Amino acid sequence: xxxxxxxxxxxxxxxxNAYIKKKAALCALRVVRKVPDLMEMFIPAARPLxxxxxxxxxxxxxALITEMCELSPDTLHHFRKVRMVPQLVRVLKNLxxxxxxxxxxxxGVSDPFLQVKILRLLRILGKGDPDSSEAMNxxxxxxxxxxxxxxxxxxxxxxxxxxxxxxxxxxxxxxVLAVNILGRFLLNNDKNIRYVALNTLLRTVxxxxxxxQRHRSTIVDCLRDPDISIKKRAVELCFALVNNTNIRSMVxxxxxxxxxxxxxxxxxxxxxxxxxxxKYSPNRRWHIDTxxxxxxxxxxxxxxDSVSSLIQMISVSNxxxxxxxxxxxxxxxxxxSQQPLCQVAAWCIGEYGDxxxxxxxxxxxxxxxxxxxxxxxxxxxxxxxxxxxxxxDCFQVTEEEVCSLLEKMLQSTALNQVTxxxxxxxxxxxxxRFTSSQKQIQQILTxxxxxxxxxxxxxxxxxxALSRSxxxxxxxxxxxxPPMENKNKAVEMNGNGDVDVNEDGGQLxxxxxxxxxxxxxxxxxxxxxxGDLGSPAHITMxxxxxxxxSQAGGIMxxxxxxxxxxxxxxxxxxxxxxxxxxxxxxxxxxxxxxxxQPSINLLGGPLNESAPFIPPITAYERSGIKVEFKFxxxxxxPAVVNITLHATNSTPNPVSSFIFQAxxxxxxxxxxxxxxxxxxxxxxxxxxxxxxxxxNPQKQPLRMRYKLSYSSNGMxxxxxxxxxxxxxxxxx
Numbered sequence: 001x002x003x004x005x006x007x008x009x010x011x012x013x014x015x016x017n018a019y020i021k022k023k024a025a026l027c028a029l030r031v032v033r034k035v036p037d038l039m040e041m042f043i044p045a046a047r048p049l050x051x052x053x054x055x056x057x058x059x060x061x062x063a064l065i066t067e068m069c070e071l072s073p074d075t076l077h078h079f080r081k082v083r084m085v086p087q088l089v090r091v092l093k094n095l096x097x098x099x100x101x102x103x104x105x106x107x108g109v110s111d112p113f114l115q116v117k118i119l120r121l122l123r124i125l126g127k128g129d130p131d132s133s134e135a136m137n138x139x140x141x142x143x144x145x146x147x148x149x150x151x152x153x154x155x156x157x158x159x160x161x162x163x164x165x166x167x168x169x170x171x172x173x174x175x176v177l178a179v180n181i182l183g184r185f186l187l188n189n190d191k192n193i194r195y196v197a198l199n200t201l202l203r204t205v206x207x208x209x210x211x212x213q214r215h216r217s218t219i220v221d222c223l224r225d226p227d228i229s230i231k232k233r234a235v236e237l238c239f240a241l242v243n244n245t246n247i248r249s250m251v252x253x254x255x256x257x258x259x260x261x262x263x264x265x266x267x268x269x270x271x272x273x274x275x276x277x278x279k280y281s282p283n284r285r286w287h288i289d290t291x292x293x294x295x296x297x298x299x300x301x302x303x304x305d306s307v308s309s310l311i312q313m314i315s316v317s318n319x320x321x322x323x324x325x326x327x328x329x330x331x332x333x334x335x336x337s338q339q340p341l342c343q344v345a346a347w348c349i350g351e352y353g354d355x356x357x358x359x360x361x362x363x364x365x366x367x368x369x370x371x372x373x374x375x376x377x378x379x380x381x382x383x384x385x386x387x388x389x390x391x392x393d394c395f396q397v398t399e400e401e402v403c404s405l406l407e408k409m410l411q412s413t414a415l416n417q418v419t420x421x422x423x424x425x426x427x428x429x430x431x432x433r434f435t436s437s438q439k440q441i442q443q444i445l446t447x448x449x450x451x452x453x454x455x456x457x458x459x460x461x462x463x464x465a466l467s468r469s470x471x472x473x474x475x476x477x478x479x480x481x482p483p484m485e486n487k488n489k490a491v492e493m494n495g496n497g498d499v500d501v502n503e504d505g506g507q508l509x510x511x512x513x514x515x516x517x518x519x520x521x522x523x524x525x526x527x528x529x530x531g532d533l534g535s536p537a538h539i540t541m542x543x544x545x546x547x548x549x550s551q552a553g554g555i556m557x558x559x560x561x562x563x564x565x566x567x568x569x570x571x572x573x574x575x576x577x578x579x580x581x582x583x584x585x586x587x588x589x590x591x592x593x594x595x596x597q598p599s600i601n602l603l604g605g606p607l608n609e610s611a612p613f614i615p616p617i618t619a620y621e622r623s624g625i626k627v628e629f630k631f632x633x634x635x636x637x638p639a640v641v642n643i644t645l646h647a648t649n650s651t652p653n654p655v656s657s658f659i660f661q662a663x664x665x666x667x668x669x670x671x672x673x674x675x676x677x678x679x680x681x682x683x684x685x686x687x688x689x690x691x692x693x694x695x696n697p698q699k700q701p702l703r704m705r706y707k708l709s710y711s712s713n714g715m716x717x718x719x720x721x722x723x724x725x726x727x728x729x730x731x732x
Contacts, residue, residue: 004033006038013045018054025060029067043068043075050087055111056105057092069124076124085125085135092118092139096146107151118162122702126168131168144177149184155193155286159185159200166204177203177210186218191227198222198233206241216241216250220634223257235265239272247280251290257299264714266301270294274306284317288324295341296331302340304718311347316483325352329397333405337414343422346409349402350426351480355432356397386443399437405429406649407444410549418718421455424448428463433477441466454722614641614730619723620708624651625680626707627660629723631730635692641730643692649680656687658710665703669695680710702726 009031012024042064065084068077095110104111126133131445143161148154159182165178182204186198205212210416219241224235235257242250251273255654258269273294281287291310295302299333314324325348329564334343335413354544402525409423424445431441442464449460466474544693621627626646635641649655658678664670696702707720 002035002038002531006035006041007030007488010041010045014044014048018052018057021049022054022056025057025064029060029064032064032067032071039068039072043078047079047082047084047087055114056187059117060115060120062088062114065703066117066124067234068120080125080129080132085122085132088122088125092143093641094120096142097645103728107153110159114145115157116160119157120162122166123160123167125481126164127170130169135166136164137171137174140170141174141177142279144174152190152193155188159196161301163199172208175208175668179208179215183215183218186215186222189329191225191230191327191583194222194225195227195230195233198230200239202237203242205237209241213241215245216246220253225255231265232263233512235269239276242276242280244282245279247282248286251276255290255293256295258294258536263301267296267303267716270302270305274309274712276307278571283311285323288313288320289327290342292324292327292331292358292546295344296335296338298340300340300715301336307340307343310344312484314344314348315481318483321348321352322355324348325355328610329356329402329405332391332409336405336409336412339416339419342409342415342419345425346406346419346422349406350422350429350637353402353426353430356402363562385703399434400440402428402682403434403437403440403444406430410444410448415548417453417455418720420453421459424456424459427445428459428476430465431467465696506681517526582677588619591696599670614727617723617725617727619645619704619706620721621721622719623712623717625649625655625708625710629692629726631727637695639697640693640695643694645675645690645692647680647690648684648686649682650681650684653713654682655680655710655712657716658708660706660708661689662692662704662706664705665700667696667698668698670704686718696731699731 003325005027009027011025012020013028015021015024021055025046028046032039044062046061047066049064052058052061062626065079069079089600090117098110101239104114106112107576110117120460122136140161141639144158144165147157147161149158152432162178162181165174170178179201180200182197185193188194195596201212201215219234219237222230223238225231225234235254238250238254244623254273255267258273260268261269261547274291277287277290281290288310290305294306295310314321328341328345328348332342336342348646406427410420410427415423419425427441427444431438434441444465445460448456449464451457466477498603507676540586546656559614590617614633616628616630619627626643626649630644630646632642634642645660647658647660656679658675658680660672660675662670662672671693673691677688680686680688694702694704701724704726705720707718709718711717
């Protein structure tokens with residue numbers, strides 16, 4: 001129908017009746033949207049409509065030309081070539097300079113709808129075209145300075161003017177004027193206008209940072225706005241404005257915001273403060289002070305990678321170790337309910353606890369812990385005694401007090417198992433640094449030799465084994481860690497399954513590959529959680545684009561494992577096949593079978609009578625999250641077992657960002673295929689499945705260490721452990 005009527009519509013665009021021309025232009029607009037091939041028919045008739053005296057005809061003509069320019073680059077070039085910009089500038093100027101017209105007046109502004117449409121078309125015509133941009137600079141400056149701002153219609157025109165100025169190749173002075181308009185918007189009482197201004201400034205920062213910096217104080221004031229959308233945009237804009245010159249003042253304001261902010265802001269804000277400090281910090285002392293301050297302000301919302309980053313920085317700050325360990329001891333003695341703070345403090349006390357008793361410190365104050373009286377007396381005692389609230393109790397730290405604090409942290413129900421592993425490791429370290437507390441340390445560790453948590457039990461048993469049979473080796477095994485390097489290195493896997501790391505992020509040449517993969521970067525976290533599965537393990541990451549290599553590397557460091565990823569083709573390593581190819585067949589010498597995705601029996605039974613039934617097991621069950629393993633022998637290779645993971649959620653709240661990662665000893669081969677998703681509905685309404693292929697050529701008992709992470713109610717949850725109760729039938 002559009003093709004049949006296009007000719008008639010084109011004729012009606014030339015009629016003398018303004019009402020009919022307006023309706024014909026609107027009809028042409030819809031025809032162009034439906035059939036872009038008919039655009040050439042309306043191009044000659046569209047431009048004369050701009051000279052019509054009727055504002056309605058002009059408005060529909062501008063809308064028609066805008067649509068054609070957006071749909072066709074050739075049409076856009078045509079209108080630039082016929083010098084459409086001067087004609088539009090003339091129409092816009094007449095609107096600004098014309099007197100009062102009751103027919104088109106809206107709150108004292110002459111036809112704001114037509115002005116906004118013309119400004120938008122000017123933005124399209126001027127983008128990337130210096131000549132067109134130069135022709136419209138003057139009129140844009142005139143609109144920006146003469147438009148009334150007391151009414152909302154004026155603000156709409158100014159907003160469109162700002163967008164046009166920032167999109168075209170405008171003069172620097174005009175850009176400053178546009179940013180100043182947005183700065184005035186930030187002072188407006190209307191929340192929508194303030195939000196629009198922040199949103200536009202966020203896009204403008206990259207174009208003219210200095211102009212936006214002039215409004216920094218107004219932007220910071222928006223952090224105190226009760227509207228959550230405005231606060232979110234203000235926080236993003238504040239981080240975009242941070243640089244070497246304002247890092248101190250901006251971080252101070254952001255930490256103040258962090259203290260008062262809602263929980264949903266704490267994780268984002270703390271993570272970005274860490275990144276800003278790492279990039280712009282003036283000195284290491286200020287950097288570490290700020291990071292410790294963020295730990296106390298953000299509490300349990302600090303991301304795990306920020307904890308690792310702070311530990312790495314502390315390890316290389318040798319001259320600040322006395323100051324750091326004192327500050328952390330003070331902080332954790334006042335409040336040990338915050339997981340990230342306790343993890344960093346436990347690590348530092350374990351490594352540098354002996355410095356608490358040093359007498360020749362370079363700091364201005366002696367190393368003594370100052371605590372408020374509330375740390376020593378409970379509230380009932382305070383009621384019966386008169387204390388000055390500003391008074392402080394000072395006492396010298398003793399080994400017994402340090403050990404007692406760590407024991408309280410171990411017994412606290414507020415700390416999770418990972419944090420308690422940090423604390424227990426610190427106690428083990430202190431057994432070689434403290435001389436008079438050996439008996440107290442043994443008493444602390446004794447109950448944990450029968451702990452239900454595998455890691456806590458393992459550390460305690462290892463300690464007692466060292467103390468009884470290998471006491472001469474204990475000082476060497478628990479000595480102070482060397483400084484940890486912080487290098488972003490690319491990790492590749494060569495054909496032999498070894499990890500090749502190059503300093504500049506590439507793969508090492510074949511003739512220079514080291515016999516052992518470098519592990520200096522992971523030793524720091526390894527020493528915290530300790531040990532591996534008896535030998536280095538091979539792991540293949542899930543074939544998923546949602547996980548980046550930095551996240552995978554951090555997780556593997558925690559597990560104490562090597563990483564094997566997919567090598568890039570053409571770099572001396574063979575390209576891995578796609579996910580539907582059975583990698584286990586090729587690894588074990590058999591023929592590679594394509595399209596060998598295992599058929600899964602969701603009931604857990606055998607798919608045919610000849611295949612023996614392997615009973616399923618529960619690998620993980622905590623806080624409503626249950627992970628079950630179901631097994632099936634691979635038909636193409638009897639040494640390969642296909643494990644299907646089924647993750648369900650019995651809580652009423654849905655779970656998002658679900659990630660399951662696993663590692664096995666080096667005698668095995670493991671491959672994780674892509675999961676069915678990363679969201680688990682609540683109340684057992686759905687599940688996430690993932691296939692894990694395990695090759696066991698030596699028929700040894702299988703052990704698998706896993707790391708599981710997800711988000712529930714906006715709170716990140718991370719857990720890890722080991723599965724060792726695999727059915728005996730999978731080994732035969």
